[in-house]
Amino acid sequence: MSRKIIRGGLVITATEELRADVLVDGERVAAVAAPEIAEQWVSTADAVLDADGHYVIPGGVDVHTHMQMPFGGTHSSDTFETGTRAAAWGGTTTIVDFAIQPVGGSPREGLDAWHAKADGRCAIDYAFHMILSDVGDEALKEMDTLVAEGITSFKLFMAYPGVFYSDDGQILRAMQQAADNGALVMMHAENGIAIDVLVRQALAAGRTDPRHHAQVRHPLLEAEATHRAIQLSRVAGAPLYVVHVSATEAVAEIARARDGGLSVFGETCPQYLFLTADELARPGFEGAKYVCSTPLRPADHQQNLWRALRTDDLSVVSTDHCPFCFTDQKELGRGDFSRIPNGIPGVENRIDLLHQAVVEGRISRRRWVELACTTPARMFGLHPRKGTIAPGSDADIVIYDPRAEHVLSAETHYMNVDYNAYEGRRVTGAVRTVLSRGDVIVDAGTYQGRAGHGAFLRRDTCQYLV
Ligand code: URP
Ligand code: ZN
Ligand code: ZN
Ligand code: ZN
Numbered sequence: 001m002s003r004k005i006i007r008g009g010l011v012i013t014a015t016e017e018l019r020a021d022v023l024v025d026g027e028r029v030a031a032v033a034a035p036e037i038a039e040q041w042v043s044t045a046d047a048v049l050d051a052d053g054h055y056v057i058p059g060g061v062d063v064h065t066h067m068q069m070p071f072g073g074t075h076s077s078d079t080f081e082t083g084t085r086a087a088a089w090g091g092t093t094t095i096v097d098f099a100i101q102p103v104g105g106s107p108r109e110g111l112d113a114w115h116a117k118a119d120g121r122c123a124i125d126y127a128f129h130m131i132l133s134d135v136g137d138e139a140l141k142e143m144d145t146l147v148a149e150g151i152t153s154f155k156l157f158m159a160y161p162g163v164f165y166s167d168d169g170q171i172l173r174a175m176q177q178a179a180d181n182g183a184l185v186m187m188h189a190e191n192g193i194a195i196d197v198l199v200r201q202a203l204a205a206g207r208t209d210p211r212h213h214a215q216v217r218h219p220l221l222e223a224e225a226t227h228r229a230i231q232l233s234r235v236a237g238a239p240l241y242v243v244h245v246s247a248t249e250a251v252a253e254i255a256r257a258r259d260g261g262l263s264v265f266g267e268t269c270p271q272y273l274f275l276t277a278d279e280l281a282r283p284g285f286e287g288a289k290y291v292c293s294t295p296l297r298p299a300d301h302q303q304n305l306w307r308a309l310r311t312d313d314l315s316v317v318s319t320d321h322c323p324f325c326f327t328d329q330k331e332l333g334r335g336d337f338s339r340i341p342n343g344i345p346g347v348e349n350r351i352d353l354l355h356q357a358v359v360e361g362r363i364s365r366r367r368w369v370e371l372a373c374t375t376p377a378r379m380f381g382l383h384p385r386k387g388t389i390a391p392g393s394d395a396d397i398v399i400y401d402p403r404a405e406h407v408l409s410a411e412t413h414y415m416n417v418d419y420n421a422y423e424g425r426r427v428t429g430a431v432r433t434v435l436s437r438g439d440v441i442v443d444a445g446t447y448q449g450r451a452g453h454g455a456f457l458r459r460d461t462c463q464y465l466v
Pocket of ligand 4 (some may be wrong): 077325328329
């Protein structure tokens with residue numbers, strides 16, 4: 001068992017900032033102690049990591065990724081191996097990815113398939129949500145056994161008819177089951193039936209390029225679905241977590257529900273905070289790089305998302321990392337925007353982008369840690385093992401240089417995708433050292449991790465529910 005001491009940094013958690021040293025014993029944090037007390041450890045430590053002038057934060061917890069996800073006749077370009085390595089480079093030490101119940105198959109089949117893709121390949125610890133794409137009696141029963149195996153959250157889609165879509169009756173039944181077994185229902189809230197009508201009309205009128213993707217996926221169709229999901233969850237008596245919230249009008253629905261005391265939670269993603277629908281109009285089909293759902297919105301939505309993150313109307317920032325290469329995958333939708341594989345890469349960039357918000361005074365340092373590490377861990381039953389630095393927690397720790405500047409670029413990123421959605425953006429702050437369960441996996445520009453170090457995490461149920 002290796003003993004390490006992280007000396008001289010500013011330890012930041014969701015609740016405090018202190019000048020302290022962190023003592024790591026094997027895979028766990030043993031103590032967070034004042035330097036005078038930590039001094040005694042130095043003689044017995046196997047390694048002393050100097051964090052002078054740096055922040056010492058919990059490893060990022062990204063609760064929304066799609067590695068190797070089949071979509072639109074292709075699959076997202078990061079494998080569990082490449083995607084988790086990129087996550088590690090970006091200061092994220094836990095992902096929760098989405099296993100998918102195949103249409104006509106069972107959640108169990110989906111889970112087995114995702115275990116087979118991930119097991120022995122991940123650089124960092126990982127867990128799964130389950131996408132229910134065929135809700136029936138058997139799938140509902142299986143939800144209970146999956147919860148017992150640590151799959152404690154289930155995503156349902158009000159969008160993508162014929163693919164992942166569930167109707168309101170199926171959604172209600174899944175929510176009733178979740179009310180019973182303690183699971184958290186995650187909702188892709190967009191009215192997919194109405195969107196498909198608008199898609200067909202746009203294509204028939206010759207409006208085929210990427211910018212029409214955002215026009216047919218109207219903010220009010222996000223708000224309407226969000227409202228409907230909230231009402232269905234009230235009827236079922238189940239909590240609700242709305243994923244990738246992008247529209248002001250949808251945030252308002254979540255805020256109203258929360259003000260009314262409901263267990264309704266919202267997540268947004270860096271793309272909605274830092275990019276706008278203007279990107280979709282880039283010339284030469286480049287707009288396809290920015291096709292994701294919910295879509296990027298006009299700039300005025302951004303201020304409201306930032307406000308919602310400050311007031312906790314939105315509680316989590318995850319990436320919805322779902323990379324498709326521009327040259328050979330986004331290309332599938334040239335001449336028909338509805339065939340562009342949906343998704344944006346970002347698992348490597350989230351911690352840095354959110355730190356920009358700290359630099360710019362939009363959020364505090366503690367809120368940065370809370371949004372990126374602590375709340376996601378609590379929301380999905382991983383806390384206090386993940387998401388904080390405290391005695392007994394896994395030693396998933398990032399030593400972060402708040403002053404180092406670098407430029408986000410596909411030239412230098414580790415994600416297995418041929419573009420970076422934030423290409424050319426200069427950010428202040430950089431990951432220097434990353435520990436995963438006590439092992440140094442990234443340090444000063446060198447990768448020291450390995451495929452298979454990451455372990456599957458059986459999750460508890462959501463810790464925000466009484
Ligand atoms: O465009 C997106 N978000 N792709 C990933 C699938 C999903 O809906 O989260
Ligand atoms: Zn979604
Ligand atoms: Zn997603
Ligand atoms: Zn490719």
